[in-house]
Amino acid sequence: MKVLFLGGAGMIGSACADEAVASGLDVTVVTRTEPKRQPPPGVRALRADVRDASQLRDALGDQDFDAVVNWVGFTVDDVRPHPEVFAGRTGQYVFISTCSVFARPVPQLPVTESTPRRQPVFGYPRGKIACEVFLENAFRDSGFPLTIVRPAHVYDRTVVPVLAGWTAIDRMRAGKPVVVHGDGTSLWTLMHSRDFARAFVPLLGNGHAVGESVNVVSGDILTWDQIHLELAAAAGVREPALRHRSSETIAEVLPGWRDVLQEDFRHSMFFDTGKLRSLVPGFAPAVSFAEGARELVAHHDMQARLRSVDEELNSAFDRLIEQTDTRPK
Secondary structure (H helix, E strand, O other): OEEEEEOOOOHHHHHHHHHHHHOOOEEEEEEOOOOOOOOOOOOEEEEOOOOOHHHHHHHHOOOOEOEEEEOOOOOHHHHOOHHHHOOOOEOOEEEEOOHHHEOOOOOOOOEOOOOOEOOOOOHHHHHHHHHHHHHHHHHHHHOOOEEEEEEOEEEOOOOOOOOOOHHHHHHHHOOOOEEEEOOOOOEEOEEEHHHHHHHHHHHOOOHHHOOOEEEEOOOOOEEHHHHHHHHHHHOOOOOOOEEEEOHHHHHHHOHHHHHHHHHHHOOOOOEOOHHHHHHOOOOOOOOOHHHHHHHHHHHHHHOHHHOOOOHHHHHHHHHHHHOOOOOOO
8 A cells, every 4th residue: 555644754653654664555755854753664755845736746746645644734725735736646635633623621521523623722723623624625525535633642752741841850850849730630641652653554545534533542541640640750750749830820930831731731631532443443552651651761861862951941830839829720
C-alpha cells in the first residue's frame, strides 16, 4: 500500500512513519525543509510546500496513493487546494485534527466523535474546526474520501507532558514546590506516540473509516496530580510538593498559559474508544504512563540539551506559591 505523508516529521508523524514502514507500507514524506527527525530507512523524501498546490503537483508528478495523510493543516488556507489536488489520485485523505475541537465544558462524558465541536477563543482548535468543516463539505459535495483523525494529548521520550516541561521535574528534584492548576483532580488522557502509531496505521486504506471521524486516544484516565506524581516517581522523587492554584490565578502570572489552561486543561476530558476499537479490532494501549514517564526521564537525563530550565517560569512559580489563592479551584 502506497501512503503519502504531508509533513509528518514531528513527534507523532515520525512514530507513525516508523510503524507504517514496519507494517510493510510504501511511505513517501513531503516536507518543505530538511526534517528535524529523520524518517526511517526506506521512506522516500520529497521537498515541497504542501500548502502550495503547484509545488505539490510538481513534487508528486503523476503518482497515485492509497492514502494521503495531512499532518500540517492548521487553517483552511492550508487545506484549501487539497480536494482538487488529490481528486481521483487517492482512496483516502486523512486529516490530522485534535480532540481540543470539542466544546468545553463537555456536555456529556465520555467524549465521543459526535460530541459538539466549539471553540470561540483558543486559536489552535478553532483553526482545526474550520479545516474539518471545509473538508467535510468537500466529502459531502464531491465525495472527497475524507477521514478525520483526532489525537488527544500525545507524548514521547522527548516531551514532558505538562506545561512547565522539564522545569517541573527540575523543581521536584530540587525539593521545590510545583504549581498544578485547579485542585489537581480534573481528569485527563495521555497517549504514548508508539501507541498512537499502532492505532493509527491500521486506519490507512481502511474503507470503513472513509467519511468518518475517529478519536485516536488511549482511554487511560489520569488526574493532573497523578501525572505529576508519576513524573516525580520516574525522576526519583518520593514526596514531591504540589501546590494548587486556580487557572485564573495562574494566568494572571503566566498570561501565555491562559488559553490552554482555561479553554482546555482545566476541564475533565476522557473518551469513549468504541469507534476506534471497531475499526482497529484488538487495539489496546501498551505503554502505561508510568513506563512512559520513566522512559522520558531517562532520555532527558542522557541528553543535557533537553534539560532546559526556564528561570522566568521558576520565578513565576515562586510568586504563585507565595500567593494565597482565594479563587475557586
